[in-house]
Amino acid sequence: MKAKYLILTYTLFLFLAISIFIISAHINITADEKSGDKCAECHGNSRAYKEWQVSDHAKSLKTIQETPQASSQCIKCHSADYNSYMNAVSWGNKISPPTPKTAKDPVNCSVCHRHDTGIKCNLVMAPDKLCISCHKFDCG
Numbered sequence: 551m552k553a554k555y556l557i558l559t560y561t562l563f564l565f566l567a568i569s570i571f572i573i574s575a576h577i578n579i580t581a582d583e584k585s586g587d588k589c590a591e592c593h594g595n596s597r598a599y600k601e602w603q604v605s606d607h608a609k610s611l612k613t614i615q616e617t618p619q620a621s622s623q624c625i626k627c628h629s630a631d632y633n634s635y636m637n638a639v640s641w642g643n644k645i646s647p648p649t650p651k652t653a654k655d656p657v658n659c660s661v662c663h664r665h666d667t668g669i670k671c672n673l674v675m676a677p678d679k680l681c682i683s684c685h686k687f688d689c690g
């Protein structure tokens with residue numbers, strides 16, 4: 551009888567330990583929103599990751615770095631660093647905006663996804679709002 555309870559307690563403990571491990575891994579992800587490399591640890595084999603790698607989004611930072619007249623104004627749509635900057639500012643940090651030279655990330659996974667949003671496909675906002683936040687449909 552006693553052994554049975556002991557096994558039950560151990561099983562419960564193991565279950566809790568594993569759950570906490572999984573949950574804390576996910577908390578780390580939301581804290582480290584910038585890094586697309588972080589996503590690759592778990593999603594590196596997904597179709598979405600491979601599609602992104604060859605997409606224009608992946609080279610969006612390179613584009614402005616190769617455009618002589620580029621400025622901080624371009625970062626907003628061409629780099630994930632803009633969101634990190636705005637986050638820092640909203641926390642009261644007085645830092646200068648990223649420039650095409652200092653920015654490190656292109657339009658990466660975190661621009662469109664976060665694990666805890668509750669929106670389908672873990673998008674940061676509804677898809678109709680998401681794309682037009684940068685794509686202004688000002689063709690021609």
Ligand code: HEC
Nearest residue numbers: 575579583585586588589591592593659660663664671672
């Ligand atoms: C520690 C592993 C891990 C890391 C790191 C991770 N994810 Fe996930 N992600 C998961 C798991 C597990 C699920 C839920 C199961 C599934 O749908 O694949 C998930 C689900 C998702 C989904 C929804 C998939 C669907 O089919 O609806 C998206 C989108 C996503 N993650 C994006 C990201 C992005 C972007 C990052 C980096 C900022 C990231 N994940 C980092 C493990 C991870």
Ligand code: HEC
Nearest residue numbers: 606607609610611613626627628657661680681683684685
């Ligand atoms: C943070 C801003 C931003 C968001 C949000 C965004 N894009 Fe983009 N997108 C860009 C930029 C910048 C480029 C051009 C990159 C380059 O060529 O250097 C681009 C390029 C593209 C291209 C290639 C364009 C072409 O003429 O071939 C497609 C397709 C595209 N985006 C689709 C989408 C879709 C669909 C969404 C919503 C799910 C989306 N984008 C959301 C900034 C964004």
Ligand code: HEC
Nearest residue numbers: 606613614617619620621623624626627628683684685686
């Ligand atoms: C409001 C968001 C936004 C801003 C700000 C912005 N861009 Fe873009 N840019 C885009 C999007 C979206 C695309 C891709 C869609 C398209 O082809 O029309 C793009 C495409 C481009 C392309 C063409 C890339 C290619 O592969 O053909 C160049 C070059 C470019 N942008 C340079 C710049 C420069 C330089 C700045 C700053 C002076 C800038 N952009 C500011 C959203 C923006």
Ligand code: HEC
Nearest residue numbers: 586589593596597598599602607657658659661662671677
């Ligand atoms: C410009 C916005 C945008 C970027 C950048 C982006 N995604 Fe997505 N992602 C979407 C949208 C919209 C969907 C849902 C529609 C679809 O399935 O294509 C999606 C779907 C997904 C899914 C679930 C469906 C599937 O095909 O497996 C995963 C997982 C995912 N993305 C991971 C990533 C990862 C990892 C990155 C970075 C390497 C990334 N995404 C970059 C917009 C984006």
